[in-house]
Amino acid sequence: MNLRTLLILTAALGLARVGQAQNLIPFNPAFELGSPAGWYMWIDEKGTGNASFETVDKDAHSGTYALKFEVKRAAGYPWQIALNIPQWQVKPNSHYRLGFWVKGPGPFQVDIKDVDKNYAWMGKIDGTPSPSQWTHVSGEFSTSTQSGLGKVLLAISLGLNVGTFTFDDFEIVEVDPAGSK
Amino acid sequence: MIRFRNALLLAAVLSLGAALALRLPQQREDAGLFPGKPVYLYSFDDHGAGGVSKIQALDRSDAGLRFSFVLGNTANSFVGAGATWKGDGSVRSDEVDFTAWDGLELELATSRPLRLRMSLVSMDSALWKPNDYLSRRYSEARFSPGANGATWIAMDRFQLAPWWVDRGLVPVLDTTRKLDRVVAFELQAVPGGVVADGRVDSVLIKSVRLVRHSHRVGAWIWCLPLVAWGALGFALLGSRKRKAPNPASPLSHAPILPPMPLEMRSESDELRDRLVAHLAANYQRGELDADTICRETGIPRSRLPEILREGFGTTFKAYLNELRMAEASRLLRTTDRTVSEIAFAVGYNGIAHFNRVFRERYGAAPGEYRALAGGVPAG
Numbered sequence: 135m136n137l138r139t140l141l142i143l144t145a146a147l148g149l150a151r152v153g154q155a156q157n158l159i160p161f162n163p164a165f166e167l168g169s170p171a172g173w174y175m176w177i178d179e180k181g182t183g184n185a186s187f188e189t190v191d192k193d194a195h196s197g198t199y200a201l202k203f204e205v206k207r208a209a210g211y212p213w214q215i216a217l218n219i220p221q222w223q224v225k226p227n228s229h230y231r232l233g234f235w236v237k238g239p240g241p242f243q244v245d246i247k248d249v250d251k252n253y254a255w256m257g258k259i260d261g262t263p264s265p266s267q268w269t270h271v272s273g274e275f276s277t278s279t280q281s282g283l284g285k286v287l288l289a290i291s292l293g294l295n296v297g298t299f300t301f302d303d304f305e306i307v308e309v310d311p312a313g314s315k
Numbered sequence: 316m317i318r319f320r321n322a323l324l325l326a327a328v329l330s331l332g333a334a335l336a337l338r339l340p341q342q343r344e345d346a347g348l349f350p351g352k353p354v355y356l357y358s359f360d361d362h363g364a365g366g367v368s369k370i371q372a373l374d375r376s377d378a379g380l381r382f383s384f385v386l387g388n389t390a391n392s393f394v395g396a397g398a399t400w401k402g403d404g405s406v407r408s409d410e411v412d413f414t415a416w417d418g419l420e421l422e423l424a425t426s427r428p429l430r431l432r433m434s435l436v437s438m439d440s441a442l443w444k445p446n447d448y449l450s451r452r453y454s455e456a457r458f459s460p461g462a463n464g465a466t467w468i469a470m471d472r473f474q475l476a477p478w479w480v481d482r483g484l485v486p487v488l489d490t491t492r493k494l495d496r497v498v499a500f501e502l503q504a505v506p507g508g509v510v511a512d513g514r515v516d517s518v519l520i521k522s523v524r525l526v527r528h529s530h531r532v533g534a535w536i537w538c539l540p541l542v543a544w545g546a547l548g549f550a551l552l553g554s555r556k557r558k559a560p561n562p563a564s565p566l567s568h569a570p571i572l573p574p575m576p577l578e579m580r581s582e583s584d585e586l587r588d589r590l591v592a593h594l595a596a597n598y599q600r601g602e603l604d605a606d607t608i609c610r611e612t613g614i615p616r617s618r619l620p621e622i623l624r625e626g627f628g629t630t631f632k633a634y635l636n637e638l639r640m641a642e643a644s645r646l647l648r649t650t651d652r653t654v655s656e657i658a659f660a661v662g663y664n665g666i667a668h669f670n671r672v673f674r675e676r677y678g679a680a681p682g683e684y685r686a687l688a689g690g691v692p693a694g
Contacts, residue, residue: 188373188374
């Protein structure tokens with residue numbers, strides 16, 4: 135391999151790396167730790183719901199593990215049982231895209247909340263999974279120009295859907311306003 | 316005028332009544348933390364800290380909150396579950412003042428005998444940063460659940476967590492427990508119970524309650540002896556007017572009813588607190604060893620290993636090194652003192668020894684650590 139070829143290859147690899155948007159989920163985004171460490175189950179004890187979560191090592195969308203979240207008894211409201219995505223630092227006036235794969239018994243929504251404004255509701259992303267097929271759920275959201283916005287909570291509200299959801303391969307990337315990575 | 320004999324009789328009867336009243340069951344008040352408050356449940360393990368413990372599952376059912384796990388085999392392994400009633404720290408009304416309570420009452424069930432650690436997470440305005448969970452104070456108490464799973468942890472058993480102090484947010488000497496703004500509790504399995512053999516264990520948290528014992532009945536009955544002995548004093552004064560004082564009177568030696576402690580602390584708790592306070596004040600002395608500490612604190616030498624093992628799951632040498640390392644790392648990050656100065660300041664008589672211990676603890680030489688941590692270059 136001559137020097138010119140080496141330089142071209144190096145440049146190509148560098149460009150490819152620049153083109154890959156970084157997954158902003160800071161910890162265990164695809165559950166390949168074989169553990170739900172870093173992920174949070176929210177249960178509002180004022181409700182009536184019961185739930186559990188654990189990683190399973192069969193039928194993952196990719197890799198070895200997926201997360202099984204079982205709603206054993208429905209709560210009064212959807213948000214009273216939720217799977218919370220590990221929080222990460224957001225920038226003001228920026229645009230982000232959330233994507234993940236899911237199987238489950240019924241529709242849900244991902245509530246987007248501003249942690250530093252006492253969990254003020256910022257919007258939602260709808261999901262309509264199939265019980266037997268992996269479905270990709272995706273949606274975008276924006277942060278405002280206000281100062282103080284530090285973290286966003288993404289809570290997958292599952293309180294009304296009794297049954298087993300399976301999640302895998304979460305990704306959050308920053309996108310430009312036009313929507314391309 | 317009350318006659319002396321009658322006053323004596325009255326005092327004796329009222330004192331006896333007060334003593335009996337104090338033996339009546341105390342009035343109990345409690346408040347449920349779990350179940351009872353809307354909580355945000357989470358699980359965690361030592362993976363992020365380089366450990367190999369693994370949380371397996373978190374299960375909220377009618378029986379309680381169960382976490383299943385495999386505990387790692389290192390001394391610093393931990394795995395557990397927590398509940399917070401406040402996610403971000405912005406709503407002050409969500410905080411709970413634990414200092415108004417005597418202790419925590421836990422109802423647990425474990426898969427086999429386990430050593431556990433209860434941590435309380437509290438807000439500290441002086442330290443708090445919105446996105447830094449370490450800017451909350453962690454206080455902890457280790458325990459082994461009772462045979463029936465019922466456990467009582469007196470509030471004064473909680474000590475500021477050594478690992479948290481190690482993060483260098485506060486000086487080692489600042490061991491203040493601030494339990495007036497608690498926002499979460501965490502229950503962890505730690506080494507010290509069963510041997511870490513790779514088996515899946517579980518802890519079921521049935522309930523966690525704040526408990527205090529009030530003395531509404533006892534409080535005013537405490538006044539009775541005072542009234543009684545006051546009356547006796549008047550009677551004595553009156554009798555002095557009629558006759559000369561009798562130095563042989565048994566009343567001149569009558570004991571005042573001693574104040575009865577409302578809650579007993581164990582001897583181990585006392586010794587542990589004495590040890591912690593003494594070490595925090597003396598860790599920088601290079602000649603400090605276990606014998607010296609025991610001699611200076613009056614702690615029986617034979618009890619020292621047990622106190623450290625029960626209280627902190629560690630040995631004397633390891634505990635002292637942790638204290639010194641925590642302060643050394645803080646000084647490296649926040650001052651421009653030279654490594655030699657810091658080594659001597661925290662109790663090491665030789666720089667080579669300090670460097671070796673530091674490298675073992677942090678995986679880097681002190682100078683490298685300072686650079687990596689963005690500390691102040693030595694001046």
